[in-house]
Amino acid sequence: MGSFYEQNQNINVLLVTPSAPGHLNPILRLGKSLVSKGLHVTLITNEYPFKDNTMIGGVRLEFFSDGLPLDYNRKADLVHSMDMISKFGPGSLLAFIRSRPNKFAYIIHTPFLPWVSDVAAEVGVPNAMLWIQPCTVYQIYHHYYNRLEDFPTESELNMNVKLPGLPVFRTDDLPSFVLPTNTFASFGSVLKKLFCSMHKVKWVLGNSFMELEKDVTVAINNTGRVFWPVGPIVPATLLGKEEDFDLTKSNEDQNNCIEWLDKQKPSSVVYISFGTLLYWSEKEIQSIAAGLKKINRPFLWVILMSPSYQQLPKLEILEEIKEQGLIVSWSPQSAVLSHPSVGCFLSHCGWNSLLETITAGVPVIACPHWTDQPTNAKLVTDVWRVGVKLNKNSEGFLDGEEVRRCVEEVMSGQRSKEFTKNALDLKSAARQALVNGGSSYDNIQMFVNEIISSCSDQQ
Structure with missing residues (x-):
């Protein structure tokens, strides 16, 4: 077992995320899970909220520039922050990857950074995404941005939407970004780019668990998309364990x-x-x-x-x-x-x-x-x-x-x-989903096996 662990330690995985807690916390906890499987994990983000830490839970912490000053209040203007990270992030991330002595076997990113897939392709590294909302919302966005179903419009604002694996949704049950009343056009454009280029993403890992959203998860995978729930990715204290970081x-x-x-x-x-x-x-x-x-x-x-x-x-x-x-x-x-x-x-x-x-x-x-x-x-x-x-x-x-x-x-x-x-x-x-033999436990192990396999293919 020791030799297997040491072998995996030579496999490097890169996590890429905005610094917003809703993105950063789940992918950092995912990184800790990958470390526990013997992988070497680096997390890179556009703001440095870690104080003097260079490593948390075995995950190495790095920083890429979004073109904004370090003391800029990104939370105060989310739209501008998203525009800047899209403009400056790709070049900064590419430079970081090329500066590393060891090649990454896999790159995993959170949503709202669809350009990471292009950077991964440029350096010849397979790419996965950690979806940080329910599988249900992933299914809705997939059908909306790829125009697979009818959704509310200005002329027909009140309508029901029925998608595979989901109950009937009324207009006020739908995510605000798919409605004609959405006032955050920049977020919508980022999501459109993401869901119209999902063919560039090899795996989607969902922060959910099979028993919570089984019907929609099965429906997604029946269409040939690879979507595996690996959650709930939550603070360790909720699972009766000790938490070694808190970014709030x-x-x-x-x-x-x-x-x-x-x-x-x-x-x-x-x-x-x-x-x-x-x-x-x-x-x-x-x-x-x-x-x-x-x-x-x-x-x-x-x-x-x-x-x-x-x-x-x-x-x-x-x-x-x-x-x-x-x-x-x-x-x-x-x-x-x-x-x-x-x-x-x-x-x-x-x-x-x-x-x-x-x-x-x-x-x-x-x-x-x-x-x-x-x-x-x-x-x-x-x-x-x-x-x-x-x-x-x-x-x-x-x-x-x-x-x-x-x-x-x-x-x-x-x-x-x-x-x-x-x-x-x-x-x-x-809790059952996360223990040995549970649905999410098995999905994480399958993903780790995929990383190890892809690393072997690259050699």
């Missing part, structure tokens, strides 16, 4: 959150967080707070304020509920979701957060905003049946009474036991 903000809120949760009753707390990209407006804060006041349940609420705010707005409603729960600017989410006092998660349904929730076995209140989130919410409510969707009012804002309704339905309503049972069943399936 960490401060005194971590201890405050856990100490506060320790004092609450089992399954009593409403956890609320909308991820790292969505800022809260005063109107939304007021509406959520009004709903929390009505339910009179303990809550842990992560409020990410716009940089223009230095602190939370001084709202009377926040004063009225301050003894009822805890409001923080950041939380150790995997530790929070694993805590026995958490009873449900009011979430924007970003895929990383949703996978963490599934792995923790926590019911969901879905409050989607954009990109894949509306589709993820559809899966929550109609496919997995682990929660409900929070509907916005006619003006597109959250409503306090709707918050109250959803919390009560998930935590004490007629279907609350069904939501809890289904969530716990998915938790068990998620």
Whole structure:
């Protein structure tokens, strides 16, 4: 076994990703998994969020230029950042690869970097992609960008879409980028380039697991595309292991959150967080707070304020509920979701957060905003049946009474036991997928075998 491990250590794999946490965290965890199989793994990204580290979990860390200053706030202008990485990234990555003394056996990238396939072809290295959204969304994008089915248009905005392996989707269940109302044209153009050139990608690895999205995964592979779920790729703490890195903000809120949760009753707390990209407006804060006041349940609420705010707005409603729960600017989410006092998660349904929730076995209140989130919410409510969707009012804002309704339905309503049972069943399936003989475990091993085989073919 030792000789096999040493042999694999001579096989070099390159991971390429933007520095956004939703891309960086899953591919870095994938890299750690490949390292555990004996491969030598390097991760390269366009911003350096690692402080003084040059290696994490056995993965070597490198940097390529996107033409922006190191201290530039890429999160503040995602469109400009994407344009710059597309302009400067290919040349910078190509120069890095050619400067290395040892050839890479495989290059793996995340979506929104379709040009990596061209760089891989130029240096004669096979290419795989880690798809960081549900398999369901991959199937939708494939049919939309290749014009294989009809989708909503300006003249016919409300229509149903039925694709192989999927339930019927209404317009408001679809990813925002496929709708005529999409205001992020640059993201749409990147996705179009990606899905019209998928023939350049030899493998697609999905951050999901077979038991979670079996029908759509089978449907994708039946068309000759190679799509293998290798997830859930989540923090190790959710799987009862120790995590050796955390690229999110960490401060005194971590201890405050856990100490506060320790004092609450089992399954009593409403956890609320909308991820790292969505800022809260005063109107939304007021509406959520009004709903929390009505339910009179303990809550842990992560409020990410716009940089223009230095602190939370001084709202009377926040004063009225301050003894009822805890409001923080950041939380150790995997530790929070694993805590026995958490009873449900009011979430924007970003895929990383949703996978963490599934792995923790926590019911969901879905409050989607954009990109894949509306589709993820559809899966929550109609496919997995682990929660409900929070509907916005006619003006597109959250409503306090709707918050109250959803919390009560998930935590004490007629279907609350069904939501809890289904969530716990998915938790068990998620863990089973990752153990020896599980579906994702086997898929990762097949991919490693493919890398070793391709390396032999190149020699």
